Amino acid sequence: MQISELVRRADVPLATVKFYIREGMLPPGRSTSATRAEYDEKHLDRLRLIRSLTIVAGLPLNRAKKILAVIDHPEGTIYDMLGRAIEALASSNPSDESAGDETNRYPRAAAALAALPPTYNASNERMAAFAQLDEALLAAEEAGIPITPARLRLYGDHIMAIARAEIDGMPAGDPEAALQYAVLGTALYEPILAAIRRLAHQNLTVNAR
Amino acid sequence: MQISELVRRADVPLATVKFYIREGMLPPGRSTSATRAEYDEKHLDRLRLIRSLTIVAGLPLNRAKKILAVIDHPEGTIYDMLGRAIEALASSNPSDESAGDETNRYPRAAAALAALPPTYNASNERMAAFAQLDEALLAAEEAGIPITPARLRLYGDHIMAIARAEIDGMPAGDPEAALQYAVLGTALYEPILAAIRRLAHQNLTVNAR
Numbered sequence: 001m002q003i004s005e006l007v008r009r010a011d012v013p014l015a016t017v018k019f020y021i022r023e024g025m026l027p028p029g030r031s032t033s034a035t036r037a038e039y040d041e042k043h044l045d046r047l048r049l050i051r052s053l054t055i056v057a058g059l060p061l062n063r064a065k066k067i068l069a070v071i072d073h074p075e076g077t078i079y080d081m082l083g084r085a086i087e088a089l090a091s092s093n094p095s096d097e098s099a100g101d102e103t104n105r106y107p108r109a110a111a112a113l114a115a116l117p118p119t120y121n122a123s124n125e126r127m128a129a130f131a132q133l134d135e136a137l138l139a140a141e142e143a144g145i146p147i148t149p150a151r152l153r154l155y156g157d158h159i160m161a162i163a164r165a166e167i168d169g170m171p172a173g174d175p176e177a178a179l180q181y182a183v184l185g186t187a188l189y190e191p192i193l194a195a196i197r198r199l200a201h202q203n204l205t206v207n208a209r
Numbered sequence: 210m211q212i213s214e215l216v217r218r219a220d221v222p223l224a225t226v227k228f229y230i231r232e233g234m235l236p237p238g239r240s241t242s243a244t245r246a247e248y249d250e251k252h253l254d255r256l257r258l259i260r261s262l263t264i265v266a267g268l269p270l271n272r273a274k275k276i277l278a279v280i281d282h283p284e285g286t287i288y289d290m291l292g293r294a295i296e297a298l299a300s301s302n303p304s305d306e307s308a309g310d311e312t313n314r315y316p317r318a319a320a321a322l323a324a325l326p327p328t329y330n331a332s333n334e335r336m337a338a339f340a341q342l343d344e345a346l347l348a349a350e351e352a353g354i355p356i357t358p359a360r361l362r363l364y365g366d367h368i369m370a371i372a373r374a375e376i377d378g379m380p381a382g383d384p385e386a387a388l389q390y391a392v393l394g395t396a397l398y399e400p401i402l403a404a405i406r407r408l409a410h411q412n413l414t415v416n417a418r
Contacts, residue, residue, distance in 0.1 A: 083411060140397045142265055155402060160409045163406055180353075193364055200329070
């Protein structure tokens, strides 16, 4: 198809499509003349994926790019790739410079790890989610409602059961599909979980009236 | 204390304190002369609460105001108040105008409700979280990873167990403290849960390598 049809079917502006090509996020079409190029269904799929990552999941461009890079350069097992993709999703990344003293840099997350079930103890300190946890714990502390070890344990147990079902549900056999599912699922099922938690709170308070 | 001390201890700029007073979010001090007013610990607590709601929890001003109004005008049981506060927290509110046809307005949330455990069935349609759930389900659907009824059931079970512990953990006896705990907890423990979920994903993928 020509670029005009690609634009129409993907529902993405022409300037944006050209921008993605310049940024290396979308491969250029196959040149058929000096001024024309041909695009196919793979381009359309890719555009839809970029749209999901940036517009639907709301990821900034540099993080969307990192995730595309993981998909484009499959290295190691699907689990290695998954680890790198989840790492790219996180809002704050532990810098490599001060590797080794994460316990000092993220004291709240380090303390929380001791309260979480033992399943959580595999080399967490180097993970991006570790910095994110520390930040979230600090915010609760500043608001005067620090979380208790008992609550952390409870959260940890239930969330691990949820995460296990999510990882088990990955499409098998197709690494690219598995990665897309994992990355989009992490980002897009989060608001679903948050909404269900609010519904649960409301149900419990209604029933207690 | 004088306003300069209040500003210093609360770590909020003077102009912001004056703005909160004008907006009726913070009561004015007790006038001691034509140009001076006296503030006390209650003003300090209130400023810290406003700071938690707006800066730490990131709520827009109009929603923070609604929550303060619930705290300032205690009506009904603590559970009634809690319901109103959680309602004010939600990002989108079902409007009253078209009350009654929420199933049509939020078809995805309505379908999800049928898949969730029966604990979730108490008059959910009128709740703010219902609109939020519908929006989140739509985003996942648009990205090509619609959620399955089995996954919803699993999420619903674990999240209900989490929500039950949260509601049970409310400070008893002091309605104002209970409300603050509930509102801040809903907003501030959400990022903690999200970070733990990412840690869980990373642990599961590391262990599978």
